[in-house]
Amino acid sequence: MDPRIESHAELLVDHCTDIDRGDMVGVNAPAVAEPLEVALYEKIGERGGIPVGLSLPTRAVRAFAEAVDADDFETPAHALAFLEACDVFIGIRGGENVAEMSGMDPEDMQAFAKVNEPLQDAQMNTEWVGTQFPAPGRAQKAEMGTDDYQDFVWSAIDKDWAEQREFQAQMVELLEAGDEVRIVAGDETDIRMRTGDNPVKNDDGRTNLPGGEVFTAPIPDSVDGSVRFDKPVLSQGREIEGASLEFEGGEVVAHDADQHADVLAATLDTDDGARRVGELGIGMNRDIDRFTYNMLFDEKMGDTIHLALGRAYDDTVAPDNEQNRSAIHKDMIVDMSEDSYIEIDGDVVQRNGTFVFEDGFDDEL
Structure with missing residues (x-):
């Protein structure tokens, strides 16, 4: 494993959060960020935390939002209960297509944001951190090669x-x-x-x-x-x-x-x-x-x-x-x-x- 991924995971559990034995840790990570998620679960385990993943793939979220009438949107109670049970929440970004939501009706997207506001509130009540895995989709949007983008991301993250x-x-x-x-x-x-x-x-x-x-x-x-x-x-x-x-x-x-x-x-x-x-x-x-x-x-x-x-x-x-x-x-x-x-x-x-x-x-x- 790239040692920069190990360092990234250590920062998340030691610097950004303070995970103790028995802490319930929610992790939201896309599939492309699996190397960081694996390293993160290992570090959480070493500190006695209990990680559980929550996946919100953008393409699937869009499919749902387009299939449901905006008036029928409601806060997902089971997701809310999950977040309310978390002591720590770690969100990892890394989409393969940063324009996945393009083409959706802006008013539908705002309606979706409104019903999900309680989820944001629950996350804010945890010890939370958001970070980025240097996925190729983001590299492409930044007009950078994948290796160059990795260097850029980790130089901004792994510092004094x-x-x-x-x-x-x-x-x-x-x-x-x-x-x-x-x-x-x-x-x-x-x-x-x-x-x-x-x-x-x-x-x-x-x-x-x-x-x-x-x-x-x-x-x-x-x-x-x-x-x-x-x-x-x-x-x-x-x-x-x-x-x-x-x-x-x-x-x-x-x-x-x-x-x-x-x-x-x-x-x-x-x-x-x-x-x-x-x-x-x-x-x-x-x-x-x-x-x-x-x-x-x-x-x-x-x-x-x-x-x-x-x-x-x-x-x-x-x-x-x-x-x-x-x-x-x-x-x-x-x-x-x-x-x-x-x-x-x-x-x-x-x-x-x-x-x-x-x-x-x-x-x-």
């Missing part, structure tokens, strides 16, 4: 996470000490939001592997301004290109896209919370140095920020603050590598991708 956490902690301190965040990029992005006393999270590869971002939740009604996302976002197997949003009082009041504007519209119509921002994230993993159409990696890419429409994570909202709730959490990326800056309470903390605590920040003036 203590060092990465220390680097990111400097950005955490800046956000924690401030309130109003302004993001400016080019001529089409100028957006402000307040974060108040919401917790700022330092993602060092525990709930997502790879990690490499600092994130928090904005106060829902504080988001104002316009933003153009210059990286495409995959939704329901389609690429939304050039999405732009205008916010007033925290809600999207205008929207457009260069491609698949109908998919963007359907996403925004999922529920009331889908028109508000649930997350502000700042990408800081510079081993992720290219866009690969995989949000698990792309949102952590160095010199980027992302906003997520929809659900705000529980641990990013202070007890007395409003939490944005939705059946979706749709991350969308802005490139901050040039002609851009981030302000906190009027002070520039990043300019053209260089942080104030890095050498070269003053050179960007």
Whole structure:
């Protein structure tokens, strides 16, 4: 077995989770990720955990969704019971066809997302982590050879996470000490939001592997301004290109896209919370140095920020603050590598991708 797979499995059970004897561990893995699943089961067994697999093959899910009237969708109680019984949940991505859901009715897909929201809630209540197996389908989408894609994935995953956490902690301190965040990029992005006393999270590869971002939740009604996302976002197997949003009082009041504007519209119509921002994230993993159409990696890419429409994570909202709730959490990326800056309470903390605590920040003036 490739030693990088062994290392990947060890990170999942020792760094991302803390599996103890008797822990019920749910594992969701596609067939193409079997080498990692085998290594993972071995590591879980060595630590006394009890793994059980949950398979949700995309092609089969699509066949079901197309065969059933959207009005008949309901939360699968047996899947919910399974997740509620888990102490730990490990999700492995690795589809052979990343466009499997393409062609489905966007409204049907949003209805499907709504009824499955309780499953997401149950998963969030476990000690959970999501990761990626470098499957050929993802390599093809990234326009990389399979071996090159494997090198890319494992270099982003198998790194010194203590060092990465220390680097990111400097950005955490800046956000924690401030309130109003302004993001400016080019001529089409100028957006402000307040974060108040919401917790700022330092993602060092525990709930997502790879990690490499600092994130928090904005106060829902504080988001104002316009933003153009210059990286495409995959939704329901389609690429939304050039999405732009205008916010007033925290809600999207205008929207457009260069491609698949109908998919963007359907996403925004999922529920009331889908028109508000649930997350502000700042990408800081510079081993992720290219866009690969995989949000698990792309949102952590160095010199980027992302906003997520929809659900705000529980641990990013202070007890007395409003939490944005939705059946979706749709991350969308802005490139901050040039002609851009981030302000906190009027002070520039990043300019053209260089942080104030890095050498070269003053050179960007």
